[in-house]
Amino acid sequence: MTQKNQYKLNVNGQTVEVTAEPRELLIYTLREQLNITGPHIGCETSHCGACTVTIDGKSVKSCTMFVAQAEGKEITTIEGLGSPDALHPLQEAFKEHHGLQCGYCTPGMITRASKLLEEIPNPTEEEIRFGMAGNICRCTGYQNIVKSIKAAAAEINAAKEAAQ
Amino acid sequence: MIPASFEYHRPTDMAGVLSILVEHGDDARVMAGGHSLIPMMKLRMADVPHLIDLQDVGGLAGITVGDTITIGAMVTQSDIILHDALADAAPILREASLQIADPQVRYMGTVGGNVANGDPGNDMPGLMQCLDATFTVVGPNGERKIPAREFYEAAYMTGREDDEVMTAVSFAKPVGGHAYEKQKRKIGDYATAAAAVQIVKDGGTCASASIAMTNLSDTPVYSAAAGDALVGTSVDGDAIKAAVSAMLNDIDPVEDNRGPVAFKRHVAGVILARAIERAWSRA
Ligand SMILES: Cc1cc2nc3c(=O)[nH]c(=O)nc-3n(C[C@H](O)[C@H](O)[C@H](O)COP(=O)(O)OP(=O)(O)OC[C@H]3O[C@@H](n4cnc5c(N)ncnc54)[C@H](O)[C@@H]3O)c2cc1C
Ligand code: FES
Numbered sequence: 001m002t003q004k005n006q007y008k009l010n011v012n013g014q015t016v017e018v019t020a021e022p023r024e025l026l027i028y029t030l031r032e033q034l035n036i037t038g039p040h041i042g043c044e045t046s047h048c049g050a051c052t053v054t055i056d057g058k059s060v061k062s063c064t065m066f067v068a069q070a071e072g073k074e075i076t077t078i079e080g081l082g083s084p085d086a087l088h089p090l091q092e093a094f095k096e097h098h099g100l101q102c103g104y105c106t107p108g109m110i111t112r113a114s115k116l117l118e119e120i121p122n123p124t125e126e127e128i129r130f131g132m133a134g135n136i137c138r139c140t141g142y143q144n145i146v147k148s149i150k151a152a153a154a155e156i157n158a159a160k161e162a163a164q
Numbered sequence: 165m166i167p168a169s170f171e172y173h174r175p176t177d178m179a180g181v182l183s184i185l186v187e188h189g190d191d192a193r194v195m196a197g198g199h200s201l202i203p204m205m206k207l208r209m210a211d212v213p214h215l216i217d218l219q220d221v222g223g224l225a226g227i228t229v230g231d232t233i234t235i236g237a238m239v240t241q242s243d244i245i246l247h248d249a250l251a252d253a254a255p256i257l258r259e260a261s262l263q264i265a266d267p268q269v270r271y272m273g274t275v276g277g278n279v280a281n282g283d284p285g286n287d288m289p290g291l292m293q294c295l296d297a298t299f300t301v302v303g304p305n306g307e308r309k310i311p312a313r314e315f316y317e318a319a320y321m322t323g324r325e326d327d328e329v330m331t332a333v334s335f336a337k338p339v340g341g342h343a344y345e346k347q348k349r350k351i352g353d354y355a356t357a358a359a360a361v362q363i364v365k366d367g368g369t370c371a372s373a374s375i376a377m378t379n380l381s382d383t384p385v386y387s388a389a390a391g392d393a394l395v396g397t398s399v400d401g402d403a404i405k406a407a408v409s410a411m412l413n414d415i416d417p418v419e420d421n422r423g424p425v426a427f428k429r430h431v432a433g434v435i436l437a438r439a440i441e442r443a444w445s446r447a
């Protein structure tokens with residue numbers, strides 16, 4: 001067994017230090033060490049996107065990154081996007097438009113969608129489907145996920161305009 | 165899905181990388197985006213006692229666009245897609261990158277990792293052969309350049325020595341029309357068959373054509389004969405048929421979960437015909 005090391009990460013705006021073997025996958029650090037259980041493990045083989053988090057501005061499958069690689073990085077999970085009292089517009093939209101059924105894929109979907117809307121603030125349906133292609137949902141058939149993301153985009157853009 | 169233990173290294177320059185490679189020999193391996201290597205390590209198909217993360221090594225993430233185009237090994241597929249000057253100069257790169265994996269993977273997967281990996285399913289090796297690219301590697305004895313068309317020996321066997329690191333790919337700014345056409349079972353899948361095509365048109369005839377195929381052999385297949393079959397023709401139906409049959413002589417697919425050999429050969433022909441038509445229409 002290799003030695004455990006100390007790793008400093010910034011998760012949802014807070015600097016945390018964890019002790020782990022370098023081979024620990026980031027998803028396990030988040031879930032089991034930091035009790036951040038929003039990111040889910042769907043496949044553990046880099047295919048489903050349930051474990052998606054944002055790392056230094058990129059959507060990343062956290063089952064496909066070692067904790068050692070994440071040292072010094074800024075990580076945002078679904079927990080960093082909104083709170084039960086102040087939902088993120090995407091969370092609100094998924095709730096309003098039935099963007100989920102069992103909810104297992106939802107944290108990954110919303111985390112990925114948050115990044116997509118930064119890159120393309122007003123996406124077409126095609127752009128949403130293409131930009132969300134790394135996230136798999138076994139329940140919804142995707143239609144309401146697309147609808148939710150469209151609605152959230154409109155909401156975010158309207159709020160931006162109102163603020164100007 | 166827990167990989168075997170390893171010691172993790174994150175050197176900040178190439179000298180640091182090379183000294184770890186020299187010290188640990190076969191036991192050490194570099195990692196770029198990790199999106200081919202980590203899945204292999206999780207499956208314990210790769211055992212890497214000393215893992216060298218390249219993310220902090222400077223000078224590997226640049227893109228320069230001129231008569232020669234150079235792309236650093238650590239440039240990601242997403243960087244390629246977002247680079248407008250590159251897309252203007254060599255549009256086939258964006259077209260191909262958009263067909264690789266999914267958005268999350270494209271943020272992490274690098275050009276260097278994709279071409280160095282040696283997996284016949286990777287899309288960049290065939291693309292680089294189509295563009296007649298040159299790979300630059302650096303090792304303890306200095307820098308070397310290897311043509312993409314001579315780099316691939318067998319699955320996971322390449323012209324790179326174990327103690328050499330890929331630093332860049334470069335190629336002459338492509339001319340003429342382009343197409344990257346890929347048949348896959350779903351988004352995020354490797355190719356059942358893919359074709360990279362660049363065609364130069366002179367008046368109504370084809371002046372030159374470069375054709376390479378992906379995942380139809382244990383290496384990418386640059387088919388000089390397929391390109392030659394188009395030269396001097398008006399790229400009509402007969403010429404395309406001739407190019408397809410020349411290509412079919414050069415590939416050697418095997419049966420796997422993407423289908424039996426006859427199906428793969430059929431798909432390869434369909435994909436190449438489409439790619440030629442699209443490249444010609446843009447030439
Ligand atoms: C779900 C999924 C779908 C995918 N679909 C596709 C697809 O459709 N098409 C496709 O082409 N790829 C696909 N990939 C692979 C992806 O594009 C990889 O990320 C890429 O092939 C390798 O790049 P990397 O930077 O992640 O390399 P790594 O995984 O870090 O490395 C891969 C190999 O190359 C070596 N290496 C890396 N960098 C260097 C270097 N600079 N010098 C020397 N050796 C180096 C490593 O030692 C390792 O052996 C997919 C991956 C996943 C997880
Ligand atoms: S759990 Fe990471 S992609 Fe499925």
Ligand code: FES
Nearest residue numbers: 101102137138139
């Ligand atoms: S809501 Fe059940 S997997 Fe998406």
